Amino acid sequence: MDEQPRLMHSHTGVGMAGHPGLPQHMQEGTGGTDGDGRKQDIGDILQQIMTITDQSLDEAQARKHALNCHRMKPALFNVLCEIKEKTVLSIRGAQEEEPPDPQLMRLDNMLLAEGVSGPEKGGGSAAAAAAAAASGGAGADNSAEHSDYRAKLSQIRQIYHTELEKYEQACNEFTTHVMNLLREQSRTRPISPKEIERMVNIIHRKFSSIQMQLKQSTCEAVMILRSRFLDARRKRRNFNKQATEILNEYFYSHLSNPYPSEEAKEELAKKCAITVAQVSNWFGNKRIRYKKNIGKFQEEANMYAARTAVNAANASSHGSQANSPSTPNSAGSAGSFNMSNSGDLFMSVQSLNGDSYQGAQVGANVQSQVDTLRHVISQTGGYSEGLTANQMYSPQGINANGGWQDAPTPSSVTSPTEGPGSVHSDTSN
DNA sequence: GCGGATGATTAGGA
DNA sequence: TCCTAATCATCCGC
Numbered sequence: 001m002d003e004q005p006r007l008m009h010s011h012t013g014v015g016m017a018g019h020p021g022l023p024q025h026m027q028e029g030t031g032g033t034d035g036d037g038r039k040q041d042i043g044d045i046l047q048q049i050m051t052i053t054d055q056s057l058d059e060a061q062a063r064k065h066a067l068n069c070h071r072m073k074p075a076l077f078n079v080l081c082e083i084k085e086k087t088v089l090s091i092r093g094a095q096e097e098e099p100p101d102p103q104l105m106r107l108d109n110m111l112l113a114e115g116v117s118g119p120e121k122g123g124g125s126a127a128a129a130a131a132a133a134a135s136g137g138a139g140a141d142n143s144a145e146h147s148d149y150r151a152k153l154s155q156i157r158q159i160y161h162t163e164l165e166k167y168e169q170a171c172n173e174f175t176t177h178v179m180n181l182l183r184e185q186s187r188t189r190p191i192s193p194k195e196i197e198r199m200v201n202i203i204h205r206k207f208s209s210i211q212m213q214l215k216q217s218t219c220e221a222v223m224i225l226r227s228r229f230l231d232a233r234r235k236r237r238n239f240n241k242q243a244t245e246i247l248n249e250y251f252y253s254h255l256s257n258p259y260p261s262e263e264a265k266e267e268l269a270k271k272c273a274i275t276v277a278q279v280s281n282w283f284g285n286k287r288i289r290y291k292k293n294i295g296k297f298q299e300e301a302n303m304y305a306a307r308t309a310v311n312a313a314n315a316s317s318h319g320s321q322a323n324s325p326s327t328p329n330s331a332g333s334a335g336s337f338n339m340s341n342s343g344d345l346f347m348s349v350q351s352l353n354g355d356s357y358q359g360a361q362v363g364a365n366v367q368s369q370v371d372t373l374r375h376v377i378s379q380t381g382g383y384s385e386g387l388t389a390n391q392m393y394s395p396q397g398i399n400a401n402g403g404w405q406d407a408p409t410p411s412s413v414t415s416p417t418e419g420p421g422s423v424h425s426d427t428s429n
Numbered sequence: 430g431c432g433g434a435t436g437a438t439t440a441g442g443a
Numbered sequence: 444t445c446c447t448a449a450t451c452a453t454c455c456g457c
Binding site: 047060236237238241277278281282289 | 437
Binding site for chain 3: 236237259280284287288290292357
């Protein structure tokens with residue numbers, strides 16, 4: 001546009017009626033054949049400009065060439081320049097620099113925090129670690145889920161960068177194309193460098209909005225991934241059968257005081273391949289559910305009583321305190337527990353026979369008791385509500401208030417205590 | 430799909 | 444801090 005005044009000055013003498021750039025004689029009415037002829041020419045040119053887009057490319061090129069060579073072209077060009085300059089000046093104010101979009105800033109910050117944008121160094125794993133810590137940790141599964149999370153995050157990151165690169169490339173290509181086009185057009189219509197610059201800015205803004213959509217989608221993907229990761233940690237997985245059996249054996253063998261010590265919990269956790277917290281949860285749930293519905297658990301209790309009796313028999317027949325692979329060993333010392341010779345279970349066996357059971361008799365008599373027990377179980381089909389304490393099984397550990405009888409402060413318990421009727425301790429036999 | 434079983438979470442108490 | 448009790452969310456057999 002800078003050259004326009006020069007161009008306009010060099011072409012004074014031609015112009016349009018009513019326009020400040022027009023010579024005086026052209027602004028004075030319609031007199032003279034010269035004036036009519038020029039008007040006719042201008043009208044023709046304008047008509048051609050108006051209809052040029054309707055024509056074929058070849059035809060348009062030919063007409064374009066004709067227009068460029070037309071004797072009126074420089075004058076019209078000047079007029080257009082002036083009009084354009086005024087128009088551009090009027091819209092310039094409206095296109096002030098916009099402040100950075102807060103939403104875009106938020107998206108950028110989030111992508112940076114999640115490790116999607118910026119350097120790839122544990123943004124995601126940090127998030128994963130935080131999530132894992134928040135959920136209390138789940139031992140062995142932790143690292144697997146962790147790496148899974150990182151892998152998926154890395155995938156998102158890769159897609160994001162690929163797409164971003166594509167957008168940038170497309171933006172550059174399009175900008176170059178438009179600039180070339182504008183430069184080409186500047187031969188036939190007035191286009192200033194600033195205008196080109198402004199057009200480039202417009203293009204960049206358009207592509208920025210597309211980029212923002214990309215960032216938004218990426219953020220959403222990360223959010224979904226995170227929520228899935230956290231949800232997955234919350235998901236419940238049933239313990240395997242062996243773990244449940246180990247826990248149940250401990251529970252029923254310590255029924256008078258089913259509060260494992262910290263050491264016992266650790267031991268159980270190790271044996272069951274679960275966390276100490278899960279052991280605590282399990283015992284918490286078990287105690288409540290057992291207490292709520294003792295009848296329902298009688299069968300289970302009897303089953304474990306029988307199993308323990310069998311174990312005891314086996315141990316006895318081998319003349320030693322055998323350590324079953326599936327049962328914790330040692331007798332009552334801190335950090336271990338004894339299920340094979342549990343006093344609670346012996347009480348159960350005792351109740352079944354209706355005789356007093358001598359712990360020291362574990363041996364030849366045990367097998368017969370086990371047989372009796374099996375028979376009773378098969379006969380009764382488990383616990384019936386009509387059974388009294390002397391029958392099949394008595395939940396002797398629970399007192400009238402619903403609490404475990406004489407249960408000491410749980411945290412201080414390292415070995416179970418017995419109910420009043422008990423004749424055996426966990427360490428007996 | 431339904432309902433019971435079960436692991437996890439949460440609030441409140443000691 | 445650990446417990447109970449209630450509740451949620453999911454699993455799993457029917």
